[in-house]
Amino acid sequence: MLRLPPWLPAAYRCCEDSASGVAARKRAMSRISGTSEAALAAACGAPSVRRALASLSLCMLLPALGTSIANVALPTFTQAFGASFGAVQWVVLAYLLANTTLIVGAGRLGDLLGRRRLLLIGLVLFTVASLLCAAAPTLALLIAARAVQGVGAALLMALGMALVGETVPKKQAGRAMGLLGTTSAIGTALGPSLGGLLIAAFGWPALFLLSAALGLPALWLAWRYLPASRPASDKDRPGFDLPGTLLLAATLAAYALAMTLGRGRFGLLNAALLLGAALGLALFLWVQARSASPLVRLARLRDPVLGAGLALSVLVSAVVMATLVVGPFYLAGALGLASAAVGLVMSAGPVLSALAGVPSGRLVDRLGARRMSMAGLLGMAAGCVALCLVPAAWGVAGYVLAIAMLTPGYALFQAANNTAVMNDVPAEQRGVISGLLNLSRNLGLVTGASVMGSVFAFGSGALDLGAAPPQALTAGLRATFGVAAVLLVAALGIAAAKLAHRRPGARCGA
Incomplete structure (x- = not known):
């Protein structure tokens, strides 16, 4: 615990509202060698x-x-x-x-x-x-x-x-x-x-x-x-890096449109956009490798913590999106819920995730980000297995029970993964790394909506999901979360490899 001179907390709080607060804070900090402003503010209990x-x-x-x-x-x-x-x-x-x-x-x-x-x-x-x-x-x-x-x-x-x-x-x-x-x-x-x-x-x-x-x-x-x-x-x-920024924006726009246009049907336009996104990505990487001030330092992506963190974020977000895409069809078509009831059951996941957020952060601080990242992934995998098995036997209660396993696991993983990635980032790179972390989440959501929706349709064997019988929708649910469980097993492998490569005290290298 940080030990402070008895005069410092009051002095720090007094200078918060003064016009010369920043200068006074600097003078106070100079009395304590090696103490950051954030640590000083927290130790002083600054509002x-x-x-x-x-x-x-x-x-x-x-x-x-x-x-x-x-x-x-x-x-x-x-x-x-x-x-x-x-x-x-x-x-x-x-x-x-x-x-x-x-x-x-x-x-x-x-x-x-x-x-x-x-x-x-x-x-x-x-x-x-x-x-x-x-x-x-x-x-x-x-x-x-x-x-x-x-x-x-x-x-x-x-x-x-x-x-x-x-x-x-x-x-x-x-x-x-x-x-x-x-x-x-x-x-x-x-x-x-x-x-x-x-x-x-x-x-x-x-x-x-x-x-x-x-x-x-x-x-x-x-x-x-x-x-x-x-x-x-x-x-x-x-x-x-304006050229790199514009190239990345065009590439991401092409990919997002390829995944969202067509309302579930992948046609020639989607294929052309996906090809354009692949070419754009190759060109972006080429430009970044030759830029004096690149938007993204490619060497940084080879860091095991950052690279694994971004990959895990994509996989996990795709799994979470499956609950939002598949859930309404299954609840309405297989379990026969009315629209209002579907909305109520669907809100259970975000509500549970919100309730679990702050306790998850405390667990991360106490037990470590890498350990809690693994625990969150295990909880999500258990929830996916439960979604394959339990709702067919227990109905709505079984569905909510499975979601109650998956979404708190997601909250724990998010708090742990974000902490692990951002804690070791140099101050001058925090913005771009935070952007990459949010981008990986967005890409996972966009990809999950398209891919997991297609898995659900394929697993159900129905051309029109709105008119599909309950048995077909149940088969689609099992296929979707079976694939989700496989993705989470892959995520656990990535997390385990990250844990093995992590060096004590290592920082994200440039």
Whole structure:
């Protein structure tokens, strides 16, 4: 435990609200050799740490809510704008594409220009874009405003996680990651139900007015309590890799569209987009290898902790997406639940994940990130096996029981994996690594929606899932989570290899 002189806690708290707070804090810190500001603030019990974490939590809540709350409004948009489903789905796709394609570049810009500064810009963008969405008179303007909102969400997701290292001491990083995971899960869980209530009571603009209302306190808390970033001077600052950023954005856009267009049917357009994504990736790697200031240092990806962490995030997110894609069909078609009951059962997973987030972070801090990562994967694998076997015998109770095994395991894995990856990242690379970590999650979700949906359709043997008999849907459920269990076994192998290669005290090398 950090031992402090008796005068220091009071002096530290007094200087928080003073105009010369930063300078006074520096003078206080100079009396204690080798103590970081985050550790000092935590040891002194400074309220600013808690408020800074509150601002980061809101920064994770807003993007999750922005994703989940709009899906429920798609039927309303078709009526409000007199448009087809193919047109209104771009309200969701524009946000997803902007978020996914720009998240790594957003993290890198934060490293170069200051993470706090870029986070504040992201909050302003997200809040203003939310107001523009609410006031949009046409579908085209709504889609454009959603794309801007997605840009803001990319900044929030990449830099919110990166700022944890500047806000709390390393030994409490697991709790902070667990808290951010909890708020993200709350946003995912609340979105559909809250969106439905707001549309019924006030109309669809209320969805975006809520996001704007939450953005304002997040902006004030971040401006007031987040630690000031110290970007490199112009002389020492490396250049921003614009060609690499544009190439990566185009590659990710092609891949995301290949996985989402066609509504479950993989046609020539999907194949062409997938080929374009593969060529774009090859060109991106070639450019990065020859760039003086690359967006992503390829040598860093060979680090066993980082490389394994990103791969695990993709696999685990694909498995989690299977519950969101397959669950509604099985609950409605095989178990005969009404729409309201389906929504209630589907909310169990995000709610359990939210409840498990903070306790998971405490376990990570106490028992270690690598050990808890393995434990989370084992819990998820047990949940997948249970989904293959239990619901057919126990009905809804069996389904909820299996989800109650899978989702807390996911919360534990997320807190552990995020902590393991981010703890050993040098300060000047936190933004881009956080962006890569969020990108791996997004890619897993996008891939899981397409691939696991196809496995479900193939396993059921039905051309029309909406009219498939209960036996066919049960067979599809078993096939899907059988494949998910295999993926998690592979993830356990990767995690075990990461554990074997990890050197005590090793840091993510450049």
